[in-house]
Amino acid sequence: MAQQIPSVLRAALGPHWEFTAEGSHIEVRHPNRGTPYRPPRRPPSWRELLDSLETGFAQNGATRDACLPLRWGRETELTISAVQALDPLLKDGQLRTYRSGFLPQPVVRFTGQRDATGHLKDGFLTSFVNISRVQRIGSLEEYGAILDGWLTVLSQLGFHARHLSIKGKLSRWRRRQVEGITLRFHHLDRTLGDLVLLWNTEHPDHMAVDLGTGLERLAWARTQGRWHELIYGSFAEAAPPTTLDAIRTATLLLGHGITPAARGAGGITRRVIGAIDRDAARLGVGALIREMYGYWSLVCVLLAPWPEIARAVEEEMHL
Numbered sequence: 001m002a003q004q005i006p007s008v009l010r011a012a013l014g015p016h017w018e019f020t021a022e023g024s025h026i027e028v029r030h031p032n033r034g035t036p037y038r039p040p041r042r043p044p045s046w047r048e049l050l051d052s053l054e055t056g057f058a059q060n061g062a063t064r065d066a067c068l069p070l071r072w073g074r075e076t077e078l079t080i081s082a083v084q085a086l087d088p089l090l091k092d093g094q095l096r097t098y099r100s101g102f103l104p105q106p107v108v109r110f111t112g113q114r115d116a117t118g119h120l121k122d123g124f125l126t127s128f129v130n131i132s133r134v135q136r137i138g139s140l141e142e143y144g145a146i147l148d149g150w151l152t153v154l155s156q157l158g159f160h161a162r163h164l165s166i167k168g169k170l171s172r173w174r175r176r177q178v179e180g181i182t183l184r185f186h187h188l189d190r191t192l193g194d195l196v197l198l199w200n201t202e203h204p205d206h207m208a209v210d211l212g213t214g215l216e217r218l219a220w221a222r223t224q225g226r227w228h229e230l231i232y233g234s235f236a237e238a239a240p241p242t243t244l245d246a247i248r249t250a251t252l253l254l255g256h257g258i259t260p261a262a263r264g265a266g267g268i269t270r271r272v273i274g275a276i277d278r279d280a281a282r283l284g285v286g287a288l289i290r291e292m293y294g295y296w297s298l299v300c301v302l303l304a305p306w307p308e309i310a311r312a313v314e315e316e317m318h319l
Contacts, residue, residue: 012144
């Protein structure tokens, strides 16, 4: 299967790309990659960016599907990736998925890269919107077409092909009952996300694609602006980065009804709130929670109103 991927991608992308292969490594770049990049004069709002993504994916045959529940409770307590929508197909050998198509999925992860001081590096957050196209496919040609469609979506967002590249290994990896091949796509010197071909080990014909990036990382690459200002706006300098990240994540968790507890998903909420600097939040957390509540509401329905979330955070902080 891996040996077929270069020819599949060549056929899908056409002659306007340069392919380099060395061993199991592959790189795809545009011939005019040396031209300068100019960010937009007026960066799109989060709503505008989401709407453009939804329209672009729909034009490429991937209509928007509902978010997965944030509380997962199977192999992970929380949803950590939209690829979990493919579990029935890839892990259980069933001919179905939980979701299919374009999925702007809020997720929580603690695996973001950190600097020497322990702070998350620019481009990483504990909670973010996983922009994904997840679906079952019947052939490698569909896999190639999905990559070609994604480049079209990026073009509609203002990313030019000459600033994009695709790199990866054609060697397959395996995690329990799932195997896959991962290619990563980049804008200039920043990794945007990846395109993963997946299949069930016992049923190789049960194939799927997981095309993923982060909404926040996508906007960062597009604007080339300062990371914390992009994420937190006027609150960027109001508190330490760890506190801002914790309040943002607590808003998402509590908004989904995941209240503090000693263990399980609630234990994660307690851990997140515990990272808030009490001195930095001495005047309360309501203003930032209201801001983050508006952000998360763009992609999912939150069960609790923002004042209740603020009350819950402040009550937990004073335990």
